[in-house]
Amino acid sequence: MLELFPEKECPNINAAFRKLHANLMFRSERAVVSISGGADSDMMLDMIQALEPEKNYPRDIIRYAWFDTGIEYTATKKHLDHLEEKYRIIIERIKAKTPVPLGCKEFGQPFISKRVSQYIGRLQAHGFNFKMWGNESFDFLYKLYPSCKAALRWWCNEWGPDSQININKCRLLKEFMIANPPDFLISDGCCKGAKKDVAHNFLRETKATINLVGIRKAEGGARATAYNSCFSEPSSKSEAAQFRPLFDITDQDKELYCQRRGVAHSDLYEKHGFRRTGCACCPFGSRFEQELQAADQLDPGLGKAARKIFGSAYAYTRAYRQFKAKYDAEKKSDKDQFSMFEDEI
Known part of the structure; x- marks a missing residue:
């Protein structure tokens, strides 16, 4: 060989x-x-x-x-x-x-990745208010949630300036969650x-x-x-x-x-x-939309089941993607307007 x-x-x-x-x-x-x-x-x-x-x-x-x-x-x-x-x-x-299917009912639905889901799930378990505590420091939040240190370090980008674990490695996720706190349980428990x-x-x-x-x-x-x-x-x-x-x-x-x-x-x-x-059509997959379309052709019952099991996670992921797209469009529009202003000057 x-x-x-x-x-x-x-x-x-x-x-x-x-x-x-x-x-x-x-x-x-x-x-x-x-x-x-x-x-x-x-x-x-x-x-x-x-x-x-x-x-x-x-x-x-x-x-x-x-x-x-x-x-x-x-x-x-x-x-x-x-x-x-x-x-x-x-x-x-x-x-x-x-x-x-049972795990998602019992623990929560997966969102973005296992690590992200773990940290969001821990914060949710401690009653964390994403909208209220969006801009507070780690030291301040740690006094309020002393049993949630690792997840707070993620939320506050305290794993080090170049760490892949920080929330800022998921572009605009923190801003999105402050504006749109999840109304369903998130977890990798499934x-x-x-x-x-x-x-x-x-x-x-x-x-x-x-x-x-x-x-x-x-x-x-x-x-x-x-x-x-x-x-x-x-x-x-x-x-x-x-x-x-x-x-x-x-x-x-x-x-x-x-x-x-x-x-x-x-x-x-x-x-x-x-x-x-x-796992078919898992929300952790960046191409879950394409997988859903394929499942409808290959295993119609499976696609229907996935939408029922992961429905909230799909909707939240779509909203997050739309949030990023809107931000990028507005930023580009502002840049174009500034360029036009410079040309006029």
Whole structure:
């Protein structure tokens, strides 16, 4: 396999194979491979199968698991069937402890990103008045809400001048929320109950020694920036280590690999131009409007369900986008008027 991806030509892929081999050889007595049905997951699974685990790691117990969040595309489920047939494996379908529809009712709806939703949710839980406390200092607000330090640091841009965590990294979000405080609960709790907790429980029940996941640094987002390397040691003996075989794989690496190995992705990618898969029409996705349109064609019932589950988050996101567009238009108009005034002078 390394001959197909020589080190000089494909250093990242070559290194990824070497690390994968080492972990399957020495760390995977009981391994769980998390399958999402997405493009990164497809590449990771193909790399594992290319190393012929039954032949080269006969003592390993490797289990493949897909975590059903309760709002998934039919195309994703069909792709899992295809992967099972292609590689002659069994992908266990693990049902959510708290499916996304129930999680949104219980905890709140997702908005922009997991981190943003977490901080807004914490502020809401403490009765924070977004309109009233828009321009107060962190020190002043911390005296009023001493149990909400991290979220207040986000709201007041106190994570450092160049921090990606500050609210000002979401352009005009603070100004928008001051003018339009949310009238519904916001939270990332749906992710936790539908996937994170379920995966954790599955790893514990199977006594997994290592969990392989298809996270790439190049994909960005909170998941990718949460790690500095491809490997995380377990925090206790009862937990599994986490290995991210694709961590250093770039978009170009992935495209090259899939071309040479003939890796085909689900119809969501191949036929409908999706850039990601996961919970259908999740408001965290910047292209949720396009996903809704696609869902209406692919899974009409799913699109209808998504609008019911995430309706408030969709409306709030649209209002935020309109707020930014209006601000930009007014700023451009003011600039044009000033230019005309200068010309007259």
